[in-house]
Each structure stands twice: as structure tokens, then as C-alpha cells.
Amino acid sequence: MEPLLVRHALGTYPVYIAPGALADLPEIVAAHCGARAVALITDTTVGRQYEAWESGSNSAWSMGGDRPRPAHEWATRLSVSPGETFKTRDTWASLTDALLDAGFGRDAALIGLGGGVIGDLTGFVAATYQRGIPFVLVPTTLLAMLDASVGGKTGVDTPQGKNLIGAFHPPVAVVADPATLRSLSDAEYRSGLTEAVKHGFITDTGYLAWIEASTTALLARDLATLEVLIRRSVEIKAGVVASDEREAGTRAMLNAGHTVAHALEQVSGYQLLHGEAVGLGLIAECVMAGRAGILPSGADQRIASLLSRLGLPVRVPFRTRAEPIRHAMGRDKKNLAGAIRFAVPLEIGKMGPRNGSWTVGFDESTIDAGLAAIL
Ligand SMILES: NC(=O)c1ccc[n+]([C@@H]2O[C@H](COP(=O)([O-])OP(=O)(O)OC[C@H]3O[C@@H](n4cnc5c(N)ncnc54)[C@H](O)[C@@H]3O)[C@@H](O)[C@H]2O)c1
Numbered sequence: 001m002e003p004l005l006v007r008h009a010l011g012t013y014p015v016y017i018a019p020g021a022l023a024d025l026p027e028i029v030a031a032h033c034g035a036r037a038v039a040l041i042t043d044t045t046v047g048r049q050y051e052a053w054e055s056g057s058n059s060a061w062s063m064g065g066d067r068p069r070p071a072h073e074w075a076t077r078l079s080v081s082p083g084e085t086f087k088t089r090d091t092w093a094s095l096t097d098a099l100l101d102a103g104f105g106r107d108a109a110l111i112g113l114g115g116g117v118i119g120d121l122t123g124f125v126a127a128t129y130q131r132g133i134p135f136v137l138v139p140t141t142l143l144a145m146l147d148a149s150v151g152g153k154t155g156v157d158t159p160q161g162k163n164l165i166g167a168f169h170p171p172v173a174v175v176a177d178p179a180t181l182r183s184l185s186d187a188e189y190r191s192g193l194t195e196a197v198k199h200g201f202i203t204d205t206g207y208l209a210w211i212e213a214s215t216t217a218l219l220a221r222d223l224a225t226l227e228v229l230i231r232r233s234v235e236i237k238a239g240v241v242a243s244d245e246r247e248a249g250t251r252a253m254l255n256a257g258h259t260v261a262h263a264l265e266q267v268s269g270y271q272l273l274h275g276e277a278v279g280l281g282l283i284a285e286c287v288m289a290g291r292a293g294i295l296p297s298g299a300d301q302r303i304a305s306l307l308s309r310l311g312l313p314v315r316v317p318f319r320t321r322a323e324p325i326r327h328a329m330g331r332d333k334k335n336l337a338g339a340i341r342f343a344v345p346l347e348i349g350k351m352g353p354r355n356g357s358w359t360v361g362f363d364e365s366t367i368d369a370g371l372a373a374i375l
Pocket residue numbers: 043045046049082083084087114115116117118120140141143144147148149150151152153154162163180181182183184185188
């Protein structure tokens with residue numbers, strides 16, 4: 001299994017992407033962490049799937065073949081409650097207490113098996129435990145595979161906001177097994193696809209066209225198709241991040257669709273899934289860019305038609321108006337001198353700064369026209 005190499009400020013790490021890769025986890029951990037004592041951190045939902053897979057019972061993750069080596073033989077399992085509401089300092093404290101009580105020292109290593117919440121939590125525990133120990137990321141949601149496996153960001157939420165406490169601590173390896181995605185809910189699965197659509201939209205028309213041609217296979221969660229998708233998206237995000245470690249320029253392009261998306265998530269009280277909000281954000285921002293003459297008008301229809309074929313919402317699925325969304329966008333930390341900023345590619349599939357800036361501002365009537373298209 002040839003891994004993809006992700007470069008970061010302090011080195012590189014491999015991302016293993018293949019159906020069935022999970023069965024090689026003990027060997028991958030041993031290869032990258034040596035003879036360290038290992039703790040495997042997961043949430044109760046993913047933990048149940050892992051147990052079913054491990055015990056050989058009728059599991060959505062099963063690829064047939066030999067039974068995997070049971071985790072209890074090579075790792076200590078720690079489990080937390082699932083969901084964003086548990087991505088907190090309290091959960092961080094309970095995990096670090098559990099590790100201390102179990103006698104884990106500086107020579108320990110962690111595995112984060114789960115979605116982005118488990119990845120961020122495990123990474124933050126690894127960044128801080130005994131001043132930093134290695135960890136292996138095993139993302140089990142599409143969002144976590146495409147997005148959280150690159151960038152080295154770890155952290156927890158606080159009542160004041162999301163991801164406000166954290167550290168930069170890249171994993172030593174990532175294992176993305178598309179077979180684990182078979183147990184994901186339809187909504188979570190589809191929502192993860194929007195980050196891939198975004199990757200094609202900002203950097204690669206060939207990739208966008210491939211996604212358009214692959215909707216049936218993607219909706220069927222075809223493993224070979226998913227392997228291609230995950231590989232290309234990780235490659236794109238890794239390329240963008242590596243070219244811009246300080247998050248000043250190129251990297252801003254990864255925020256395409258996200259100015260509107262973050263506001264929609266807030267206004268929905270975080271009921272809208274992140275990927276659903278990003279899809280709606282891409283449509284609205286394309287409408288704005290079309291009106292401002294910086295993208296061809298019609299870009300929004302192309303994105304909306306793809307998202308709709310992928311079973312994603314193209315209209316905000318709850319009652320709201322433009323005003324609260326505009327208000328929430330006004331509070332975005334990416335704003336320059338109070339003006340709301342949007343990351344819009346030079347053309348579909350091509351990134352670059354416009355007049356030296358990676359983001360653009362639109363006047364109020366243009367913003368409202370964009371929002372009206374999704375309301
Ligand atoms: N570090 C980064 O660069 C980065 C990037 C993107 C997102 N994130 C973070 O990721 C989080 C969102 O991640 P998420 O969408 O994966 O959410 P999540 O981790 O909460 O997972 C969503 C739900 O799916 C369940 N689940 C996970 N894998 C499953 C599987 N294979 N089968 C069945 N159920 C499964 C989980 O138990 C959870 O209930 C946010 O906190 C966000 O800040 C971090």
C-alpha cells in the first residue's frame with residue numbers, strides 16, 4: 001500500500017488510503033511509534049462498529065479475509081461520548097486522567113479512531129500529554145478523511161467558540177480506510193462530499209468533472225471510487241497547506257464557501273451539518289461572484305446541480321432571512337477592517353490572488369442576492 005506523503009513545517013507523515021487498511025493498523029502503529037505503549041481513543045458509536053468488525057460478526061466495515069488482531073492484545077481502549085458537545089476541556093481532562101491512572105509515560109502513543117471530533121481531541125491530548133507524544137489518526141468520517149487528516153490542527157471547543165484552545169501537532173501517520181464509511185449515516189456521509197466538491201472547484205476542473213461523472217458510484221459508497229476521491233482530496237489539501245504554512249495566502253482558498261457556511265451553521269444553532277452548510281455557501285458565493293463579474297454566471301448552477309445529485313440541500317432547510325446570516329458573517333474572524341471577505345477562485349478550478357488579495361469583498365446588494373439564491 002503506497003501511502004501519500006503529507007509535508008508540514010516539522011517533517012512529513014504518510015497517509016495510508018485503501019479499503020481494508022484498518023486491518024494493518026497494529027503494524028502501521030508499530031512502524032511509526034516503535035515499541036510504545038498504545039492507547040486507542042474512540043467514541044462509543046465508532047467503538048461499537050470497531051468491536052463488531054474485530055469480532056468478525058456481520059460488520060459494515062468487513063472486507064472478508066482474515067480476522068484482525070484484537071485491539072485488547074496491543075492497545076488500551078479509552079472511550080468518550082460521541083458528538084461535538086464532548087469536544088471539551090472536560091473530556092480532555094478525563095482522557096489525560098485515564099492515561100495517568102493507567103500509568104502511561106512519555107513513551108506512550110495514541111490512536112484517534114473516529115470522526116473529526118475524536119481526531120481533534122486525541123491530537124490535543126497527544127500534543128499536551130507529558131509535553132507531547134506521537135499519535136496516529138484513523139478518520140472514520142469522510143469529512144475527517146478529506147479535511148482533518150491534513151494540517152496538524154488539534155483542539156477543543158469552549159463556551160466562547162469552536163477550536164479556541166488547541167495546538168499544532170501533526171499525526172505520525174494517518175490510516176483512511178474507505179470501508180469504515182459504510183456504517184456512516186447518509187446525512188454525515190453526503191455532507192463529507194462537499195469538501196471534495198470544494199477541492200475541485202478551487203483547484204482542479206478535471207477532478208470536479210470526475211466527481212460529476214461519479215455521483216452514482218459515490219452515492220453507492222463504492223470503495224474503489226472512494227479511494228480515488230480521498231487520495232485526490234488529501235493530495236489537493238496537502239498541496240495547498242504545504243505551500244502556505246502561515247495561513248496567510250493560498251490557504252485562504254480552502255475557505256471557499258465557508259464565510260456563508262459558518263454563518264449558516266451559527267444561525268441554525270449547529271443543526272445544519274458542516275458539509276451541508278459548505279455546499280449552500282459555495283452556491284451563494286458563486287452567485288455573488290457571478291454578479292460581481294469575477295466568475296461566469298452559471299457557476300452556481302453547475303455546483304447546485306452537482307450537490308443536488310449528491311443528495312445535498314441547495315436551499316437552507318429551515319426558515320430564516322438574509323439579515324441574521326449577514327450579521328453572523330460580520331463577526332467572522334477572517335474579515336479585514338470590518339468588511340466581510342469571501343474566498344473565490346480566479347476561475348472554476350484555478351486559484352490565485354486578485355490584485356494581491358486571496359479574498360474579495362462584495363457590496364451589500366450582491367451579498368443579499370447570493371443569500372436570496374439559497375433561501
Ligand atoms: N483538525 C482539522 O483540521 C479539522 C478539519 C475539519 C474538521 N475538524 C473538526 O471535526 C469535527 C467534525 O468532524 P465530523 O464531522 O467527523 O464529526 P464527528 O466526529 O462528531 O462524527 C460525526 C458522527 O458520526 C459518528 N461516526 C463517526 N464515524 C462513524 C462511522 N464510520 N460509522 C458510524 N458513525 C460514525 C460519530 O460518532 C459522530 O456521532 C469538528 O469538531 C471540526 O472542528 C477538524
